[in-house]
Amino acid sequence: MKVGVLALQGAVDAHLRALGRCGADAVAVKTAEALDGVDALVLPGGESTTMSMLLDRFELRAPLAERLADGMAAFGTCAGMILLAAEVLDGRADQRSFGVLDVAVRRNAFGRQVDSFEADLAVAGLDGPFHGVFIRAPVVERVGRDVEVLASVGAAPVLCRQGRVLASAFHPELSGDDRLHELFCRLAER
Amino acid sequence: MSATPDPSVAGPETGTMLVKRGLAEMLAGGVIMDVVDPDQARIAEDAGAVAVMALERVPADIRRDGGVARMSDPEMIEGIKAAVTIPVMAKARIGHFVEAQILEALGVDYVDESEVLTPADEAHHIDKWAFTVPFVCGATNLGEALRRISEGAAMIRSKGEAGTGNIVEAVRHLRSILGDIRKLTQADSAEVFEWAKRLQAPLPLVQEVAATGKLPVPMFCAGGIATPADAGLVMQLGAEAVFVGSGIFKSDDPAARAKAIVEATTHFGDPTILAKVSRGLGDAMPGLEIGGLDTKLADRGW
Numbered sequence: 317m318k319v320g321v322l323a324l325q326g327a328v329d330a331h332l333r334a335l336g337r338c339g340a341d342a343v344a345v346k347t348a349e350a351l352d353g354v355d356a357l358v359l360p361g362g363e364s365t366t367m368s369m370l371l372d373r374f375e376l377r378a379p380l381a382e383r384l385a386d387g388m389a390a391f392g393t394c395a396g397m398i399l400l401a402a403e404v405l406d407g408r409a410d411q412r413s414f415g416v417l418d419v420a421v422r423r424n425a426f427g428r429q430v431d432s433f434e435a436d437l438a439v440a441g442l443d444g445p446f447h448g449v450f451i452r453a454p455v456v457e458r459v460g461r462d463v464e465v466l467a468s469v470g471a472a473p474v475l476c477r478q479g480r481v482l483a484s485a486f487h488p489e490l491s492g493d494d495r496l497h498e499l500f501c502r503l504a505e506r
Numbered sequence: 507m508s509a510t511p512d513p514s515v516a517g518p519e520t521g522t523m524l525v526k527r528g529l530a531e532m533l534a535g536g537v538i539m540d541v542v543d544p545d546q547a548r549i550a551e552d553a554g555a556v557a558v559m560a561l562e563r564v565p566a567d568i569r570r571d572g573g574v575a576r577m578s579d580p581e582m583i584e585g586i587k588a589a590v591t592i593p594v595m596a597k598a599r600i601g602h603f604v605e606a607q608i609l610e611a612l613g614v615d616y617v618d619e620s621e622v623l624t625p626a627d628e629a630h631h632i633d634k635w636a637f638t639v640p641f642v643c644g645a646t647n648l649g650e651a652l653r654r655i656s657e658g659a660a661m662i663r664s665k666g667e668a669g670t671g672n673i674v675e676a677v678r679h680l681r682s683i684l685g686d687i688r689k690l691t692q693a694d695s696a697e698v699f700e701w702a703k704r705l706q707a708p709l710p711l712v713q714e715v716a717a718t719g720k721l722p723v724p725m726f727c728a729g730g731i732a733t734p735a736d737a738g739l740v741m742q743l744g745a746e747a748v749f750v751g752s753g754i755f756k757s758d759d760p761a762a763r764a765k766a767i768v769e770a771t772t773h774f775g776d777p778t779i780l781a782k783v784s785r786g787l788g789d790a791m792p793g794l795e796i797g798g799l800d801t802k803l804a805d806r807g808w
Contacts, residue, residue, distance in 0.1 A: 323535065324772050325534070325535040325556060325771075325772060326532055326536075327531040327532055327534060328534065330531065346773060346776075361531075361532045362532050362533070362534070362535070362536065362556065363532070363533070363536065363556040363592055363593075365551060365554075365591060365592060366536055366554045366592075369554045369768075370554060370768070370769070370772055373765075374772075394532070395532070406591070407591065408551075408591055424591070428593075428613045428614075428615055429529050429593065429616065429639060430521070430610065430613060430615075430638045430639050431520060432520060432525045432528065432529065433519055433520045433522075433525060434518070434519050434522055434524060434525055435518040449525060449528055450525075451525060451529050451532055452532075452593065452615070487528060490524060490528050491524075
């Protein structure tokens with residue numbers, strides 16, 4: 317299975333390595349042609365404003381929206397979660413997202429970089445805690461009916477699933493634990 | 507509503523090396539732009555910058571004006587923080603740990619312990635482990651990079667020569683750091699001790715680089731980037747992201763040039779796209795020959 321990582325900007329390499337360890341054929345996606353060739357897509361962490369602009373400037377937004385509407389499996393981490401969400405709070409006014417995950421996400425909800433943190437999370441369906449790395453992380457504030465919350469920090473959902481779309485507010489690619497990438501690869505193979 | 511980490515969850519911990527390095531990883535493939543006021547910060551964000559560096563004068567002006575260059579006015583940094591949603595970095599003088607404390611208290615996202623400002627200490631850099639905020643430091647060679655990492659830097663940028671619009675020093679420093687990493691990976695276990703001595707760097711870090719073939723933190727490039735082609739050059743040489751100082755706001759058309767450099771940094775390996783984004787940008791900043799400089803900023807730091 318060929319899994320792409322959207323490579324306009326952000327923590328691309330760590331995702332490629334994690335997917336490779338899960339046995340996927342992982343490739344960086346910077347163009348519409350590259351997007352055509354993948355079965356599933358990871359939208360990595362980085363700056364959601366930058367990625368959103370580059371999606372428009374390199375004419376990737378429409379083809380990606382189409383693939384997502386067709387049911388392509390997608391995994392958004394941090395900025396990627398923001399790009400997949402139905403509603404973005406505290407974003408730029410011109411920031412647009414794909415709306416395939418029916419949640420409202422607040423950007424930088426935990427504060428600035430000095431508030432970034434690591435914490436163990438209880439994840440539904442995983443044995444043992446998952447170590448979450450939260451970098452200027454967003455949180456989910458409203459969850460739609462079809463969205464399953466798999467992990468929370470306090471009352472705030474930080475890992476959600478809707479069908480073949482998975483999204484985390486934290487960075488599973490930084491913690492050296494590939495269980496969520498494995499989960500995503502299984503979702504994508506369905 | 508602002509969420510807070512739940513103390514009942516095991517180990518919410520701020521200021522760890524992973525969290526510090528993590529933000530640097532998120533900036534990879536992006537452009538960090540020097541800005542001196544909220545208007546410039548907005549132009550940078552609109553162009554697709556992943557972060558801005560708040561400072562009072564861009565390096566070209568610091569070079570022209572002379573005198574002591576210090577940390578920026580907190581009011582100006584706060585104005586820039588309020589103007590954008592992307593991370594805001596700010597510079598402290600080399601060794602000036604109180605400027606760094608102030609920047610941390612202001613809530614900046616990264617502190618640049620920078621040779622562009624006038625050093626405050628001629629022997630010591632800041633003990634960066636003592637801070638929750640992450641630090642980026644400049645380096646001209648592998649030894650300097652590893653010394654900064656041993657002091658707690660979570661990101662390294664090759665120094666180049668700031669404020670010149672001349673890429674030659676950035677290329678020299680990148681080639682020096684990455685070339686030595688390539689050679690170090692060929693060293694046998696006995697030779698690694700000699701490398702540590704020669705680099706004047708801690709042995710465990712030298713051993714780690716020998717084993718992994720890369721620095722333990724992301725390496726970005728700064729100092730002299732003025733065109734999309736410059737960005738493409740340093741990215742192809744192996745930089746993970748670029749800092750652009752004077753190159754944007756000292757050019758004819760900052761907004762267009764900023765956008766073009768962002769696009770070039772994403773598609774650094776595609777000459778067709780580089781050609782497309784390089785068109786019609788007006789004049790780049792006027793450049794300076796390195797041989798004619800009174801002060802080489804890259805020589806600051808030890």
